[in-house]
Amino acid sequence: MKAIFILLPVMGTLTVCAQNKIDTTSSALGIGTKTPSFYYHGGNNMGLEIFNSNTSANSQAHLILSTGATGNFGSTGTLSWMTPNSTGNKGVAYIAARTMQDATTNATGDLFFATADNAIPTVKMRITSKGYVGIGVNDPRAYFDVAFAANNVRASVLARLPEGNDVDAGTYIGVEAYSTTGGQVKSFALEHKFYGKLNSAINFYRGGDMTGGFMTFSTNTGVERMRIDANGNVGIGTTATQQYKLAVEGTIGARRLRIDQGTWADFVFDPGYKLPSLMEVEQYIKVNRHLPDVPSTNEVKENGIDVGEMNKVLLQKVEELTLLLIQEHKEKEEIKKELEGMKFQIKELQKERK
Structure with a gap:
């Protein structure tokens, strides 16, 4: 009892x-x-x-x-x-x-x-x-x-705030369950809603099979701003991440940028390097309308540029120009010596005539 x-x-x-x-x-x-x-x-x-x-x-x-x-x-x-x-x-x-x-x-x-x-x-x-x-x-x-078996269901709420909690679903951060039917569809999302309106979210998409999923990050009204695709490529402001580890649609601002370059342009200073003459460079420019080894305007429009490779090419041109200037300086010094010798001979001849 x-x-x-x-x-x-x-x-x-x-x-x-x-x-x-x-x-x-x-x-x-x-x-x-x-x-x-x-x-x-x-x-x-x-x-x-x-x-x-x-x-x-x-x-x-x-x-x-x-x-x-x-x-x-x-x-x-x-x-x-x-x-x-x-x-x-x-x-x-x-x-x-x-x-x-x-x-x-x-x-x-x-x-x-x-x-x-x-x-x-x-x-x-x-x-x-x-x-x-x-x-x-x-x-x-x-x-x-x-x-939950249904699609687009609020599976769980992790935290709530009092402001706006009496409007629609309220102000909260929670897990939403979506669909698993078809490939490349959103399965889950960690969503922040304010007064019941979607504000920001982390979205989880399934791939075409049991693998191949990717993630997106949304702000403002749930607009996608960034994604990490199945291969680990990151896109900011763009969904075209297939060719790049980091694809950005817009301007990048940074205090420093470091690029690890495998090779550099110091090969120009090797004794066996064939330095093009200024006449050869001039002829190339007349025919191609750009410097040797430097991509043309059409190539840049179609393929863009590799910043590290481009810096190497530009340094190569600077080093070639430096060697040409050194060469020109030596030739001028030789001409100067010859002129000094000629001046001395002229003075000696003038003395003999007197």
């Missing part, structure tokens, strides 16, 4: 009078009712029915505790909250324990929490024998497992 006194405070104030009865046929105990009965548990099942006699005839409620080997929600015990209608008592909510194995060996059991939706009782949450908690899933495989 200890279980009776434990359950009584749950119901608040109860009127216990002549309306109490122990049914010797079903071994059921009724408090506040002479006819203790079971909605889901029949036969010779022991049970306790608490009837709230303070309510009106049209809103009388029952709390039923039953045990036995049969039942929709439990084979060990079910706590049921009932309300009446025109055809009899109907279950509203249930807490049920179910023994999964024979208790004489290695017993395991699950705890179920069920509610009635349109008079159809369904399990909404369960705690398994492993301690896993499942909401909307029959076989939770994690310590907290939430699942």
